[in-house]
Amino acid sequence: MVYTDPMSDTIAPYLDGLNEAQRLAVETVEGPVLVLAGAGTGKTRVLTTRLAHILATRRAFPSQLLAVTFTNKAAREMQNRLTTMLGPTAEGLWLGTFHSIGARLLRRHAEIVGLKPNFTILDTDDQLRLVKQLLEAEDIDEKRWPARLLLGLFEHWKDRGYVPDTVPEAEQKSDIAGGRAAALYRLYQERLIALNAADFGDLLLHNLTILRSRQDLLAATQQRFRFILVDEYQDTNVAQYLWLRLLAQSHRNLCCVGDDDQSIYSWRGAEIGNILRFEQDFPGARIIRLEENYRSTPNILACASTLIARNVGRLGKTLWTTREAGQPLTLRSLWDSPQEARWVGEEIESLRRDGLALSEIAILVRTTFQMREFEERFIAMGLPYRVIGGPRFYERQEIRDAIAYLRLTHQGDDDLAFERIINTPRRGIGSSSMKTLHAVARAEGLSLSMAAERLITTDEVSAAARRSLNDFLISVSRWRGRAASLKPADLGALILDESGYTRLWQEDKSADAPGRLENLKELVAAMAEFETLQGFLEHVSLVMENAGTDNQERVSLMTLHSAKGLEFDAVFLPGWEEGLFPNQRALEEKGHAALEEERRLAYVGITRARKYGFVSTVANRRIHGQWQAMTPSRFVGELPEDHIRKKAEHGLGPGQWPGQPNILDPSSQLRRLSGPVIAAEQLRPRRREGDGFRLGDRLFHQKFGYGTVRGLDGNRLHVAFDKAGEKLVMDNFVEKA
DNA sequence: CCGGGGTCCATTTTT
DNA sequence: TGGACCCCGG
Numbered sequence: 072m073v074y075t076d077p078m079s080d081t082i083a084p085y086l087d088g089l090n091e092a093q094r095l096a097v098e099t100v101e102g103p104v105l106v107l108a109g110a111g112t113g114k115t116r117v118l119t120t121r122l123a124h125i126l127a128t129r130r131a132f133p134s135q136l137l138a139v140t141f142t143n144k145a146a147r148e149m150q151n152r153l154t155t156m157l158g159p160t161a162e163g164l165w166l167g168t169f170h171s172i173g174a175r176l177l178r179r180h181a182e183i184v185g186l187k188p189n190f191t192i193l194d195t196d197d198q199l200r201l202v203k204q205l206l207e208a209e210d211i212d213e214k215r216w217p218a219r220l221l222l223g224l225f226e227h228w229k230d231r232g233y234v235p236d237t238v239p240e241a242e243q244k245s246d247i248a249g250g251r252a253a254a255l256y257r258l259y260q261e262r263l264i265a266l267n268a269a270d271f272g273d274l275l276l277h278n279l280t281i282l283r284s285r286q287d288l289l290a291a292t293q294q295r296f297r298f299i300l301v302d303e304y305q306d307t308n309v310a311q312y313l314w315l316r317l318l319a320q321s322h323r324n325l326c327c328v329g330d331d332d333q334s335i336y337s338w339r340g341a342e343i344g345n346i347l348r349f350e351q352d353f354p355g356a357r358i359i360r361l362e363e364n365y366r367s368t369p370n371i372l373a374c375a376s377t378l379i380a381r382n383v384g385r386l387g388k389t390l391w392t393t394r395e396a397g398q399p400l401t402l403r404s405l406w407d408s409p410q411e412a413r414w415v416g417e418e419i420e421s422l423r424r425d426g427l428a429l430s431e432i433a434i435l436v437r438t439t440f441q442m443r444e445f446e447e448r449f450i451a452m453g454l455p456y457r458v459i460g461g462p463r464f465y466e467r468q469e470i471r472d473a474i475a476y477l478r479l480t481h482q483g484d485d486d487l488a489f490e491r492i493i494n495t496p497r498r499g500i501g502s503s504s505m506k507t508l509h510a511v512a513r514a515e516g517l518s519l520s521m522a523a524e525r526l527i528t529t530d531e532v533s534a535a536a537r538r539s540l541n542d543f544l545i546s547v548s549r550w551r552g553r554a555a556s557l558k559p560a561d562l563g564a565l566i567l568d569e570s571g572y573t574r575l576w577q578e579d580k581s582a583d584a585p586g587r588l589e590n591l592k593e594l595v596a597a598m599a600e601f602e603t604l605q606g607f608l609e610h611v612s613l614v615m616e617n618a619g620t621d622n623q624e625r626v627s628l629m630t631l632h633s634a635k636g637l638e639f640d641a642v643f644l645p646g647w648e649e650g651l652f653p654n655q656r657a658l659e660e661k662g663h664a665a666l667e668e669e670r671r672l673a674y675v676g677i678t679r680a681r682k683y684g685f686v687s688t689v690a691n692r693r694i695h696g697q698w699q700a701m702t703p704s705r706f707v708g709e710l711p712e713d714h715i716r717k718k719a720e721h722g723l724g725p726g727q728w729p730g731q732p733n734i735l736d737p738s739s740q741l742r743r744l745s746g747p748v749i750a751a752e753q754l755r756p757r758r759r760e761g762d763g764f765r766l767g768d769r770l771f772h773q774k775f776g777y778g779t780v781r782g783l784d785g786n787r788l789h790v791a792f793d794k795a796g797e798k799l800v801m802d803n804f805v806e807k808a
Numbered sequence: 809c810c811g812g813g814g815t816c817c818a819t820t821t822t823t
Numbered sequence: 824t825g826g827a828c829c830c831c832g833g
Binding site: 142168192194306440459463497614654694695 | 814819
């Protein structure tokens, strides 16, 4: 094909670098296409080049392109690469997460489902509180039917695209909440509308309702999106599938990229069936397999491929590479979990000695409780580490409070926000005033703000409470008045100041107060990038990331789930024991389907490694405080003999590995034992200038929190931590507070 | 409003 | 074993 258009020249070099399958995936532009992209096969590159190709060949304007991802990270990466390729042409396309695109579309037609365009997006915390209120109002025992359970059920229905009217009869009759679950779902949805709020599930569900009820809008939307691209298709749920199918019906230019072997989110609604059924769903679909792997060594790929080949429910593909064989995967058995942590630590030291950067090493566990022993060990040996996937920035109490102020300013009917902050800081509005407020609101169909407005003219609440409510309402309306003229950041600072919320933490003497003030500052700083309050609020609920990105040299510790999409030179996969991995509970709930998903999880884990893989098993593990005898995971026996190297601890005889003879490798064992012991000193990053601590200095430690220096001993500090007590810590593990 | 003490629970997590 | 949560007493 020859293009005369100058635009196409700009992406020509990008096309040249592709292999045959990748190129096919980029150039097969018309009709439904499923790109089965194995791990490490250049998926993102194909995705972005495909988009660029469509734009460069002028098949569509940017505004006619829809590209959906699951995470903001993926969306951002795609946008960045696209901008690199195309420059300004790459702007204006509909590229974002399912949720952000859903929100964007929903704001345009919110009134069709009874919302105003400025609706609030609720987080899990709000949802839960709402359900609790419902349960109380409906007189349902929360002990017996926890709000979590009900909310889980509602979300499950939403994942599958059910509105209250369409919940299948069989499920309506379940005995959950005494057979009233479906009725509660209806109430929940009504309550959300009344609050002018949508939860995450609604962002898509409402769009389905809109498109189904309005032929004109459906036709217009179908017309608009000439080309649709979906990333991580194996993770889509039913609602997302239905939405995509509706949108793609007219042009049928739907390209889904995914890997059935990496489908690990069924428990949150992902339907692996979506990807398995693609050909039936979209007749005439082309399936393109990306199988050339650019990440891992043949040994690692052989382990991953052999393992995953046992799964029945898969489309089938085999990764290959032209790289050197590399090291076999190391298989190690140990006596107990502390020893496992010790061994991992030793191997990391050894890798470090071989020149590997700590940031290129990861430990991937099945469950979070496994992390603790590694953390303890790493702290003891002075090995810097980072835990990926902790609590997020906007989940912190002070951030939620601050956002509640902003939400209430933005939208006075936001009862959840009102309730959260009406007495924070204390304003003397206690539970009795709130009761009256709720009663009035319910009786007269008002929001809490409106009810409060009414109550200050009567004597239904105490005079003190009336005055307090009045002051509060005046403040909020003043802030609202200034919202138009002030920049969001200035408004935010003003609100936090005038409301007394900042002062609340300034006067708080607890150890974490300074940190919280810091977070509030960070929040205000983040607002500076936004033009409108609404824009910022949407960013917070849909996009905002963990604060604090440090590029320090650390090993990464995370779950297998959060490792998807990442890669490291060396990957440790501890805890391969029956019951833990594959996980007993999963197996009990979902049987064989779960076993296959657990196996996919193992596959994801192995394929994160570029050069070195380490799998370990332990004979004894403490679970819930009880020591338990463990047997090696069946997955261990599913690894190919020719591509692994086994090491067993002395004293553990043959039979340690299921279904295979035991091959000890004493030479490497000896090498480990006699090798030079590297000083922890050499492992730690060099101290920075001006890092010296003095007696009485306040400091922060990532594990123990805030503390005060009580003693000095070279690079070790005696610290009295506020929460964790007295500890001896390495100085480069702490920051000045 | 706080904290002590009892109880219950204990995969995986993004938006 | 440890944490989250709730209830109740001061």
